[in-house]
Amino acid sequence: MKEQIASKVLIVDDLADNLQALDALIRHEQRLVFHAASGEQALQLLLEHEFALAILDVQMPGMDGFELAELMRGTERTRHIPIVFTSAAGRELNYAFKGYGTGAVDFLYKPLDSDAVRSKVNVFVALDQQRHEGRRQVAELEQSRREQQQLLEELHVTQAELQRSLRMRDDFMSLVAHELRTPLNTLFLESQMRSLQLARGNFDALGPEKLPAMVARDRRQIQSMIRLIDDMLDISRMRSGSLSIRRSAFELIGLLERVVSDLALQAAGYGSSLTLRAHAPVHGCWDEFRIEQVIINLLTNALRYGNGKPIEIGVDTDATGEVRIDVIDCGIGIAEADQQRMFEPFERGSANGEAKGLGLGLAISRQLAGAHGGRLSVASDGKTGSVFSLTLPLALAPV
Template identity: 55%
Template sequence: MSEGQAAVKLLLVDDVPENLVALEALVRGAGREVFCARSGEEALSLMLDHEFGLAILDVQMPGMSGFEVAETMRSTERTRRIPIILVSAAGRELNYAFRGYETGAVDFLHKPLDPHTVRSKVTVFVELCRQRVALQEAHAQLERAVRMRDDFMSMVSHELRTPLNTLYLQAQLRRKALEAGRFDAAALRKIVERDERQIRSMIRLIDDMLDVSRLRTGRLAVVPAPCDLAALVARVVDAFGEQASASGAPLTLQAPPQLPVQCDEFRIEQVLSNLLTNAFRYGGGKPVQVRLAQDGDRAVLAVTDHGMGIAQEHHARIFEQFERAEGAKQAPGLGLGLFIARQIVRAHGGRIELRSAPGEGSTFTIVLPLMAATEPAEP
């Protein structure tokens, strides 16, 4: 059994304790968990609490016979798919086997049991159970992948349509102004600035999609070189000044005058831009702080907002593809920024951490080695 694979549960039912002990000794093995019941009623009770991969039932028991247990199992949704092997000491002339198959049993064994036959048959059904579970898991993963694809296409369509519609309307307004002979340089400048923001937004979405494709094929380029991380961070924070003013959220930076590192400037700038975009998007107009410091042989960069916050159970999930925090489903974006950021930081030999709770804001912390790492990004 491979690591992490659940044990297959086997149910043995016989009213004679000695028979149960002997049968359990035959079927016990690695990756198997054996349960024993001394009556049909006890067996059915166990089936309410466990998912069994095989049930071996003695036919002749006081109270409910093995036939009656099998018929009850086949009439109940929870247990109808459990393979049943019936066992009997009665003579073959009673034709119990035929009746057993009528009740839904998949096999019938006569006592005294042949150990090799029992082991072989149980091994077959255990393997079939594992294959069935694997197929169910693969089917569930396929359904999730299809849902993710559909959600992704829907998000892409929405995220691109919104800025395109805005650009189209602005173009129509400019056309009418030109046709009417009206030309206001100040108004035109504002329109152009708005157009540039919309275009940058679309470019960012397209770049995110391309980066995910590169990550999946192992082609995300990370080229470390000597860099002043303090100057890089100051440059990015300054570029977000207009967005901070527009959102009414004060943006502050605490950093040393210099912090020499080896990193891919473009990629680290991309990570910080993603974190600041999220901070303003989900920060509720409250202050955003950026802090940079050196800690031994590592650089520590933190972005803190005071917005909605993220519950502990969602901390790992939001770093996956197309995932966002609960309550942020209506916010713009494809849910790719944090996924890409984590891969870039890993490619530098670093890590990204999150400290957050609902209503208390969020702090994303990037820890980078001062010297360049040689580890490739993990897909």
């Protein structure tokens, strides 16, 4: 049950005995009665409180009841307050006519009829209670409307997210099938060709001088599928919060030299080259496998979108106790609007109008950088290449 708000009643009379008598007559547990001994005191109370009713004595020194009523009717805050006049003057003075002319709802002559006073006060207090209840109900309705509007907006957002998730799921399944089909098709065709050569007895086609190239081709296709599967596993671990790292002490420049050497042939295939700027050894404590994974991803992306131009890897250490590895390409660049979006899962760039990969590498790489207490960022003017920067803290102990 809602708690009832106490209604406020103002009584104004210059005689204290009259105030006390009227107070005793109309006081109630759900009613607050305020006293004013003059028109000036009444105005001060009217500015501070919202009253259900004002009972004004007509004949007061200074500002009389009629003057107070005129001021109340001329002020927005108080013009709605019902006014009841009281007077000990004779009826022949016709004060009642003047009182109604000022907007009073009633005029009572002294000595006051107790039942009549209580009845009139009860009526106006009841109206005030109804007004408060109406306001409360309107406020509750407005609050309910706002909550419903918020729920509706949240529902629309959830619905949009669900639809986006469904689209992403469908796109992802299609993407995985497409990306896996390429190496699988190559392996299948290679297998078919070898079977055909064997069936024809053409063993020279499978001779020792050709086997290394065959094995190398098979290895590349298998490694491509393994990378795809590893990326899918990593993105799953990221979302479950189980993507872990295993730190150990190692030297960073040696790792970069090894990666650059391993990717040299791939870079040549793109018509590009990889150059590691000279730098003194940098010792730190990170997960060597995961750092290599990030570097390979950054270099592979740089080759893919670098327009066949040379790629540089720079290393910088500073007084803050961090090392920064920059992968610098002179390729197609990245628009500012895409520079944060590209770190989201399944967001893919386009090389020569064709999207490549699953769009997981950068999302995983940023997560791995954060797991090391570092960060992965990109800078580009959108026209003349990009710089991807992996920043890692140096002073981390093995865990």
